[in-house]
Amino acid sequence: MRTVAVVGASLAGLRSVQELRSQGFDGRIVVIGEEPHAPYDRPPLSKAFLSGALPAADLALSDDDFGAEWRLGVRASRLDPSSGSVFLSTGEVVRADGVVIATGGRPRTLPGTASLRGVHALRTLDDAVALRAELLPGARVVVVGAGWIGAEVASTCRSLGLDVTVVEAAAIPMERALGPVLGSLCADLHADHGVDLRLGVGVESFAHNGSRVTGVVLHDGTHLPADVVVAGIGVEPAVDWLAGSGLALDNGVLCDHGCVTSLPSVVAVGDVARYRSSRGHVRHEHWTNASEQPVVAVRNLLAGTTAETFRPSGYVWSDQYGVRLQLAGETGGADEVAVIDGSPDDRRFIAEFRRAGRPIGLLAMNNAKLFGRLRRRLTAVP
Amino acid sequence: MITACAVDDLPVGESVVVSGEVAIAVFNADGEFYAIDDTCTHQDASLSEGWLEGCFVECPLHAASFDLRTGIPNCLPAKKAVRTYPVVVQDGMIYVDTGRHEAVA
Numbered sequence: 001m002r003t004v005a006v007v008g009a010s011l012a013g014l015r016s017v018q019e020l021r022s023q024g025f026d027g028r029i030v031v032i033g034e035e036p037h038a039p040y041d042r043p044p045l046s047k048a049f050l051s052g053a054l055p056a057a058d059l060a061l062s063d064d065d066f067g068a069e070w071r072l073g074v075r076a077s078r079l080d081p082s083s084g085s086v087f088l089s090t091g092e093v094v095r096a097d098g099v100v101i102a103t104g105g106r107p108r109t110l111p112g113t114a115s116l117r118g119v120h121a122l123r124t125l126d127d128a129v130a131l132r133a134e135l136l137p138g139a140r141v142v143v144v145g146a147g148w149i150g151a152e153v154a155s156t157c158r159s160l161g162l163d164v165t166v167v168e169a170a171a172i173p174m175e176r177a178l179g180p181v182l183g184s185l186c187a188d189l190h191a192d193h194g195v196d197l198r199l200g201v202g203v204e205s206f207a208h209n210g211s212r213v214t215g216v217v218l219h220d221g222t223h224l225p226a227d228v229v230v231a232g233i234g235v236e237p238a239v240d241w242l243a244g245s246g247l248a249l250d251n252g253v254l255c256d257h258g259c260v261t262s263l264p265s266v267v268a269v270g271d272v273a274r275y276r277s278s279r280g281h282v283r284h285e286h287w288t289n290a291s292e293q294p295v296v297a298v299r300n301l302l303a304g305t306t307a308e309t310f311r312p313s314g315y316v317w318s319d320q321y322g323v324r325l326q327l328a329g330e331t332g333g334a335d336e337v338a339v340i341d342g343s344p345d346d347r348r349f350i351a352e353f354r355r356a357g358r359p360i361g362l363l364a365m366n367n368a369k370l371f372g373r374l375r376r377r378l379t380a381v382p
Numbered sequence: 383m384i385t386a387c388a389v390d391d392l393p394v395g396e397s398v399v400v401s402g403e404v405a406i407a408v409f410n411a412d413g414e415f416y417a418i419d420d421t422c423t424h425q426d427a428s429l430s431e432g433w434l435e436g437c438f439v440e441c442p443l444h445a446a447s448f449d450l451r452t453g454i455p456n457c458l459p460a461k462k463a464v465r466t467y468p469v470v471v472q473d474g475m476i477y478v479d480t481g482r483h484e485a486v487a
């Protein structure tokens with residue numbers, strides 16, 4: 001293999017470049033990244049960067065270029081795997097005998113808000129800069145969606161002293177991931193910190209003055225005045241550029257148990273990759289996954305065959321309202337949840353998720369040390 | 383020089399935090415004692431709560447792994463080294479020489 005093209009210059013792309021080099025690939029690497037920025041860390045965008053505590057310079061993920069050609073601010077518009085051609089927005093074509101797809105995801109946007117100022121999604125550094133500029137004293141913020149990102153944005157806005165309302169269509173936030181009891185605990189965290197949480201109600205429309213949002217109208221007729229609206233309603237895998245490539249696409253790039261697509265010369269990693277696990281095809285949207293998958297994907301790419309199976313640690317963290325949440329393994333799909341250390345009332349505990357009596361996942365709140373030990377035991381289970 | 387604890391109070395695989403000017407974590411890695419800054423250089427996490435494997439401690443938060451001998455991280459997301467401090471064992475007690483921290487690049 002002489003040339004590898006890495007498409008997407010964020011965490012999974014950077015980790016792929018690192019792995020290519022550390023696994024001994026000394027050929028040409030071309031990295032194509034749509035954003036103008038060198039790889040940076042996304043998690044702080046809803047936390048310390050949004051609050052202003054962390055400067056942009058501290059977000060950089062690496063100071064090394066690994067002897068790769070970094071084509072930043074350039075989009076890959078099409079892939080022809082049979083000839084190994086990646087077509088760029090500049091009109092150039094990169095010919096490569098290996099391709100790493102690391103294009104991540106794009107945030108879903110709220111219908112009918114495309115031309116409205118004051119309505120934000122949060123995925124990129126530029127998104128975060130734009131949102132932060134509007135979090136001015138006295139601003140009334142409505143967050144749509146009480147998932148991880150929504151909760152973190154709400155928490156950061158409260159820490160800035162802003163008025164925050166969170167609108168969530170489900171009756172219990174995070175119920176599918178965490179179950180009803182721990183989902184309700186997430187609701188309590190919002191309430192404890194003075195957030196007005198509206199559960200079980202969807203958004204009907206947006207009020208505006210012609211150019212800027214002024215409020216959010218809910219299905220039950222409630223009108224919430226708003227200066228800033230933030231959508232935290234999920235992410236779509238960025239696969240549009242792969243249309244016509246012949247690769248199987250279904251809620252992400254479909255790949256096998258080693259992150260290899262239907263072609264052995266093309267692998268997919270990070271938020272965009274939907275790989276085959278023992279539970280069927282799954283796609284994760286978490287930092288650790290994007291960092292871990294390239295180890296296996298690059299090994300298989302260089303081997304020209306699926307020599308190794310990806311085994312996810314399933315580790316996820318979230319910081320909100322001053323508590324540190326950590327998850328490992330599978331938390332959805334449990335038939336039993338038991339608190340095995342501490343107590344939810346003290347906001348310091350560990351819950352174990354079980355299926356048929358077997359531990360499958362963990363959730364810790366402010367309990368990092370024990371969590372670190374227990375999560376190893378979990379992954380040791382076959 | 384500050385006192386960490388008695389050798390007997392720090393079994394293999396365990397850690398203790400001593401507070402001086404900054405918090406310092408002392409580890410017993412397979413019988414060898416090491417002292418490093420307790421706070422991760424990435425964000426706000428206590429490395430003494432991390433996972434010890436050989437001469438490396440993995441940050442409990444985002445899993446950056448630091449070499450206890452040099453303080454240098456060997457993976458993302460940390461990029462900066464933590465400071466390391468000489469450890470002295472005398473008469474069954476563990477001491478940390480906080481005056482002589484090694485400022486690694």
Ligand SMILES: Cc1cc2nc3c(=O)[nH]c(=O)nc-3n(C[C@H](O)[C@H](O)[C@H](O)COP(=O)(O)OP(=O)(O)OC[C@H]3O[C@@H](n4cnc5c(N)ncnc54)[C@H](O)[C@@H]3O)c2cc1C
Pocket residue numbers: 007008009010011012013032033034035042043044045046074075076077102103104105106122123124149238241269270271272284285286287288290315316317318319
């Ligand atoms: C605000 C926020 C907070 C988060 N907090 C946490 C957290 O606390 N814990 C956690 O575990 N995870 C968190 N995450 C998730 C984590 O950041 C992602 O899982 C991770 O960034 C995925 O990395 P990736 O490289 O796969 O994709 P991405 O980071 O999405 O990067 C993909 C890159 O590819 C580029 N790209 C897309 N299409 C093309 C194309 N056609 N050509 C060229 N380039 C293209 C994009 O511009 C982008 O730069 C958070 C995410 C966000 C947005």
Ligand code: FES
Pocket residue numbers: 422423424425426427441442443444445446458459460
């Ligand atoms: S705080 Fe230690 S790795 Fe992030």
